[in-house]
Amino acid sequence: MTVKSILMIVVAGILVLAGCDSENHEHSTDAEGAVTDASGSTVADVSLVLTSAELDWVGQQVFRNECAGRLKCLVHWNEGEAFPSLGIGHFIWYPKGVEGRFTESFPALMEYMEQRQVSIPEWLRALEPFDAPWNKKADFLAVNDSPRLAELREFLAGTQGIQAEFIFRRARQSLTRIVEAAPDDRQSDVAARLKALSQTPGGVYAIIDYVNFKGEGLSPTERYNDQGWGLLQVLLEMSGSPDQTALQQFREAAATVLTRRAESANDPIERERWLPGWLKRLKTYEEPPVFKISE
DSSP: OOOHHHHHHHHHHHHTTOOOOOOOOOOOOOEEEOOOOOOOOEEOOOOOOOOOOHHHEEEEEEEHHTTTGGGGGGEETTTOOOSEETTTEEEEOBBBTTOOOOOOHHHHHHHHHHHHHTOOHHHTTTSSOOSSHHHHSSHHHHTTSSSSHHHHHHHHTTHHHHHHHHHHHHHHHHEEEEEEHHHHHGHHHHEEEHHHHHHTHHHHEEEEEEHHHHHOOOTTTSOBBOOOOOOOOHHHHHHOOOOOOOOHHHHHHHHHHHHHHHOOOSHHHIIIIIHHHHHHHHTTSOGGGGGGOOO
């Protein structure tokens, strides 16, 4: 595939996710490359490929999962958290002085938008350093209905396509690093499971959404009792059973990993409030009905 072809594919996906009218043609989005192990040897040829309609569905699913499709939720501060979450992927943005264990993603999204030459609100662009301008949730709630927050929500509502592309690229670019981080004797298993998931739109959606939702599983700070909960940990947990599809194995493994995290957490809110929502989210990891392949 030529560079020109790849660029045309990405642009087609962006237009669809931004809500532009389009025919249901096959505009594929390709992962561009094989997955290698720590030695650089190719262990699997994994490409995340979706038609335009499938890509549109993935973007909508992420927005439903994080915001229930509500625009007001595009700028939100969850109970029990020390930071706001923004956009369709609820990207984390830490206030000044807050150093949480979770990977911050909103600044990276803004950097990506700068590269894409997106028009960003001037007050947002002018922040230096680029920290969330509210020190605590009470400060945020005090201005929640302000013109500045309304402008931020409008900006995020109008850039959903770019945000979805950012989520897709993050997942796509993490595949090799995830395989390399697995134990040497498990790298081929992890790569094979990624490849199996990548064969269907539902599997691609599960990869993309889970990385946005719980991360790659590579950060040493995202651990309880030295156990992570990201995509790598789910892939390692998968049963490999021939009696189940890769997507069924993934859902079960993710439920095990997230339950283990909640039970290991010091804050009971993870078990009592968050875990039921996490498990409900995993149930959306199915093939889209419109595109379901007959068995």
